[in-house]
Amino acid sequence: MRVAFFSPLPPSPSGIADYSEALLDPLARLAEVEVFSQPGHQFRPQDFDLALYQTGNNPCHAFVYETALHHPGVVVMHESNLHHLIADLTIRRGDWDAYRREAEYNGGAAALAYARRVQAGDAGPDYEGLPMTRRLLESARAAIVHSNFMRRELQGQGFSRPIAHIPHGAWIPVVDRMAFRERLGIAEDTPLIGIFGHLKPYKRIAESLRAFRRLVPVEPRARMILAGQRHPDYSVDSLVHTLGLSDQVRILGFTPVEDFAGYIAASDIVLNLRYPTVGETSGSLLRALGLGRAVVVSDVGAFAELPDDVCLKVPVGSREEDLIFEFLNLLVSRPDLAQSMGGRAREYVERTCKWERVAQLYASFLCAVKEGREWREPDVTPAPPPESERVAPEYIAGWVAEPSAREYLAMHSTRLARTLEITPPGGPCDCILEMGSYLQITAALHTRLGYGTVRGCYYGPVGRVDRRTVVSEEGEQFECEIDHFNAEKDPFPYADGCFATVLCCELIEHLFYDPMHLMSEVNRVLRPGGHLVLTTPNLASLRALSAILQGYHPGFFHAYIRPAQDGETDARHNREYTPLEIHQLLENSGFEIVRLETGSFRDAATPEFAWVRHLLERYKLDASLRGDGIYAVGRKTGAVRERYPSWLYA
Numbered sequence: 001m002r003v004a005f006f007s008p009l010p011p012s013p014s015g016i017a018d019y020s021e022a023l024l025d026p027l028a029r030l031a032e033v034e035v036f037s038q039p040g041h042q043f044r045p046q047d048f049d050l051a052l053y054q055t056g057n058n059p060c061h062a063f064v065y066e067t068a069l070h071h072p073g074v075v076v077m078h079e080s081n082l083h084h085l086i087a088d089l090t091i092r093r094g095d096w097d098a099y100r101r102e103a104e105y106n107g108g109a110a111a112l113a114y115a116r117r118v119q120a121g122d123a124g125p126d127y128e129g130l131p132m133t134r135r136l137l138e139s140a141r142a143a144i145v146h147s148n149f150m151r152r153e154l155q156g157q158g159f160s161r162p163i164a165h166i167p168h169g170a171w172i173p174v175v176d177r178m179a180f181r182e183r184l185g186i187a188e189d190t191p192l193i194g195i196f197g198h199l200k201p202y203k204r205i206a207e208s209l210r211a212f213r214r215l216v217p218v219e220p221r222a223r224m225i226l227a228g229q230r231h232p233d234y235s236v237d238s239l240v241h242t243l244g245l246s247d248q249v250r251i252l253g254f255t256p257v258e259d260f261a262g263y264i265a266a267s268d269i270v271l272n273l274r275y276p277t278v279g280e281t282s283g284s285l286l287r288a289l290g291l292g293r294a295v296v297v298s299d300v301g302a303f304a305e306l307p308d309d310v311c312l313k314v315p316v317g318s319r320e321e322d323l324i325f326e327f328l329n330l331l332v333s334r335p336d337l338a339q340s341m342g343g344r345a346r347e348y349v350e351r352t353c354k355w356e357r358v359a360q361l362y363a364s365f366l367c368a369v370k371e372g373r374e375w376r377e378p379d380v381t382p383a384p385p386p387e388s389e390r391v392a393p394e395y396i397a398g399w400v401a402e403p404s405a406r407e408y409l410a411m412h413s414t415r416l417a418r419t420l421e422i423t424p425p426g427g428p429c430d431c432i433l434e435m436g437s438y439l440q441i442t443a444a445l446h447t448r449l450g451y452g453t454v455r456g457c458y459y460g461p462v463g464r465v466d467r468r469t470v471v472s473e474e475g476e477q478f479e480c481e482i483d484h485f486n487a488e489k490d491p492f493p494y495a496d497g498c499f500a501t502v503l504c505c506e507l508i509e510h511l512f513y514d515p516m517h518l519m520s521e522v523n524r525v526l527r528p529g530g531h532l533v534l535t536t537p538n539l540a541s542l543r544a545l546s547a548i549l550q551g552y553h554p555g556f557f558h559a560y561i562r563p564a565q566d567g568e569t570d571a572r573h574n575r576e577y578t579p580l581e582i583h584q585l586l587e588n589s590g591f592e593i594v595r596l597e598t599g600s601f602r603d604a605a606t607p608e609f610a611w612v613r614h615l616l617e618r619y620k621l622d623a624s625l626r627g628d629g630i631y632a633v634g635r636k637t638g639a640v641r642e643r644y645p646s647w648l649y650a
Contacts, residue, residue: 487517
């Protein structure tokens with residue numbers, strides 16, 4: 001499917017520009033997309049199946065609006081009122097006749113009379129009562145909105161063609177929270193409240209500042225930052241001064257997007273209030289939720305639809321200021337509550353608003369519009385593969401006869417059993433590959449998980465194939481061929497797409513030259529939708545943090561290995577990984593994350609590391625994914641995205 005994508009892109013001063021930039025990469029993996037980001041680019045409608053228009057009130061969307069009228073397609077309505085845009089297209093161009101025509105076309109004689117008053121200077125353009133969307137909606141083939149509120153708004157304006165409710169995508173950046181606190185000169189335990197985005201009156205800034213003034217006597221350490229472009233007709237600086245908050249409130253003004261995310265991460269509480277609303281969904285809000293911040297929103301429009309357990313909602317009315325104060329006081333006095341709410345917010349956006357999921361919904365809806373069929377929202381959130389019936393460690397041990405292997409198994413039985421639990425079950429026609437196979441869990445892939453064909457591989461000369469047979473204590477017999485090759489240099493000796501699942505367990509940390517060669521070959525031999533199960537030690541575990549804070553090496557197995565008497569040396573760990581790096585590795589390699597967790601690596605309790613968890617909690621750093629072993633499952637969604645990612649290769 002060929003899609004013409006109309007939207008401004010950064011550095012255009014529009015939040016929709018940032019939205020479009022984030023959407024384009026995952027959408028381009030699902031459709032052939034050509035971007036039209038500024039006026040004047042030649043557009044040949046006959047070359048495309050559909051045109052997609054990202055519409056907004058900012059003047060930089062003028063070319064999008066005008067093209068959409070001439071070449072109807074699918075419009076993305078980020079807000080239900082385009083009066084500001086129409087005023088820019090008419091009044092600012094000195095064309096009052098066009099403005100009056102648009103007013104009359106959208107609102108009849110009463111609107112025309114009001115437009116004449118606007119022209120005479122007796123009134124301002126009525127943005128709230130006259131949305132100015134009629135021409136666009138009459139021409140559009142279909143619409144995309146981000147909330148049920150917006151769906152109702154469009155239907156109330158007479159739009160009867162297909163509408164898709166697709167969540168606004170969420171940014172989940174990696175930010176050094178403490179570095180930005182240091183930049184602000186704020187200690188780790190100072191309560192910090194932030195307001196982000198264009199500093200306009202409808203963001204309820206005056207109400208928020210008055211509520212904050214009431215908080216300061218209760219918690220004198222509290223501080224507030226306002227990060228966003230100042231509005232020329234709204235003097236926030238004088239308001240802060242008048243309220244006597246110059247020592248507690250800092251206005252940062254416009255900040256680059258990378259710093260913008262950093263200041264959100266530095267905050268403990270984010271106020272994202274607004275009234276009135278025209279159905280917009282806030283990009284600043286999605287960033288705050290993705291960063292796991294405690295958020296307070298107005299209980300209006302699209303914001304009212306957020307789950308009640310991921311934010312606090314303030315009704316607009318006479319008690320608005322009182323409730324803002326009460327919520328701030330609650331979250332400042334109960335930082336544990338703020339952290340738990342922020343954690344749920346991050347889980348919500350990871351589950352619902354990831355850009356890959358948003359792009360899949362876009363592609364599905366655009367296909368339905370192209371084909372003229374009804375669209376029903378598919379469930380594109382990857383479901384974790386069903387865990388198998390638990391394979392008891394005793395069953396695994398029953399296949400191990402050699403004393404040295406039994407000694408190893410006694411230390412790693414929980415890890416091996418957990419690996420089997422997270423591996424998707426197979427069927428008689430499914431093939432599975434276990435890399436680095438020692439035949440500890442290999443038999444269970446057939447006898448317990450149901451795979452018809454089980455193949456193993458190991459380091460060795462290309463072309464060598466060993467046929468191994470093992471017999472369990474119960475008398476079960478299992479045979480498996482083990483192929484030999486170098487997993488980070490040689491092409492794997494398998495056809496494209498021949499495996500349903502590949503296990504890469506306790507292997508990637510041994511690689512010396514080129515781990516993305518292994519990942520690229522795994523992608524190639526997996527069928528579309530196939531799974532990669534990857535386990536490896538966790539370099540960001542509580543154990544590792546404890547070691548490095550006390551001056552020791554954080555690696556799990558960092559020591560060199562003594563050669564055996566015959567001169568052979570086992571492969572040592574060359575590079576251990578963190579859960580974040582495994583997440584990046586899977587995404588770079590064409591996989592979506594189905595499961596990413598940590599747990600026991602060796603069967604030993606570690607209560608001595610509780611102090612490290614307390615330290616993380618004190619500095620409000622992420623204490624999740626701190627187990628000794630990483631357990632990850634990825635589902636193949638396409639080709640390798642980045643062969644040499646910069647975080648892994650110099």
